[in-house]
Amino acid sequence: MPAPVYVSTHPLIQHKLARLRDADTRPPEFRELVASISRGLLFEATRDLRLAPVSVQTPLTETTCHRIADRVGFIPVLRAGLGMAEAMLEALPEAAVWHLGLYRDHATLKPVTYYNKLPPKPDMDVGIVLDPMLATGGSAIAALDILRKTGTPRLMFVGLIAAPEGVAALQAAHPDVPLFLAALDSRLNEVGYIVPGLGDAGDRQFGTA
Numbered sequence: 117m118p119a120p121v122y123v124s125t126h127p128l129i130q131h132k133l134a135r136l137r138d139a140d141t142r143p144p145e146f147r148e149l150v151a152s153i154s155r156g157l158l159f160e161a162t163r164d165l166r167l168a169p170v171s172v173q174t175p176l177t178e179t180t181c182h183r184i185a186d187r188v189g190f191i192p193v194l195r196a197g198l199g200m201a202e203a204m205l206e207a208l209p210e211a212a213v214w215h216l217g218l219y220r221d222h223a224t225l226k227p228v229t230y231y232n233k234l235p236p237k238p239d240m241d242v243g244i245v246l247d248p249m250l251a252t253g254g255s256a257i258a259a260l261d262i263l264r265k266t267g268t269p270r271l272m273f274v275g276l277i278a279a280p281e282g283v284a285a286l287q288a289a290h291p292d293v294p295l296f297l298a299a300l301d302s303r304l305n306e307v308g309y310i311v312p313g314l315g316d317a318g319d320r321q322f323g324t325a
């Protein structure tokens with residue numbers, strides 16, 4: 117049994133997705149939407165992080181609270197994952213960020229690695245790959261292949277929109293990796309774009325279309 121695929125049904129996320137998909141949404145709003153949907157998904161993805169007790173002195177008394185015990189690394193896939201990482205860091209400022217530059221060759225649809233800023237000796241409990249789009253799955257699989265070699269015990273993928281083809285490919289390659297998504301769309305078109313999708317997530321965030 118592969119790890120679960122969580123697809124949000126939350127009304128706030130549905131509402132924001134409608135604006136995100138709209139071809140008339142300009143980059144400033146698009147970036148804000150990427151950030152706020154990402155924060156929503158992070159709450160789900162981090163639901164079972166380990167906690168450690170911590171003693172806190174309130175104005176009234178001393179009490180036992182909890183802090184996150186797992187060391188978390190975010191792995192944004194450049195470029196489109198950058199906007200997700202910024203938002204995630206606001207929610208979990210102690211996390212590390214390991215940038216991975218991958219682009220999808222337009223002719224072959226295969227991922228090409230052009231940047232890898234993983235530390236020489238990564239020492240994390242949980243590695244969360246961030247990429248808004250899971251299309252053929254090639255880029256996410258390549259990112260997880262790289263991450264797997266670091267020995268990070270728990271790996272996850274957080275994305276905004278996925279195609280069924282990408283989910284199946286990722287589950288076949290990395291069956292232990294749970295997926296957290298805002299939407300699971302219908303299909304890929306003949307040039308590997310997600311339908312209905314939102315177009316090119318990198319171009320739409322950074323105004324390069």
Ligand SMILES: O=P(O)(O)OC[C@H]1O[C@H](OP(=O)(O)OP(=O)(O)O)[C@H](O)[C@@H]1O
Nearest residue numbers: 194195196219220251252253254255318
């Ligand atoms: O599942 P796949 O078929 O591999 O496609 C998904 C990849 O395509 C997009 O990146 P793109 O190559 O457009 O790079 P960019 O983020 O720099 O625009 C997207 O952000 C993913 O990384």
Ligand SMILES: O=c1cc[nH]c(=O)[nH]1
Nearest residue numbers: 251309310315316317
């Ligand atoms: O639909 C798609 C597929 C790959 N990359 C994108 O940005 N969008």
Ligand SMILES: [Mg+2]
Nearest residue numbers: 316317318319
């Ligand atoms: Mg792109």
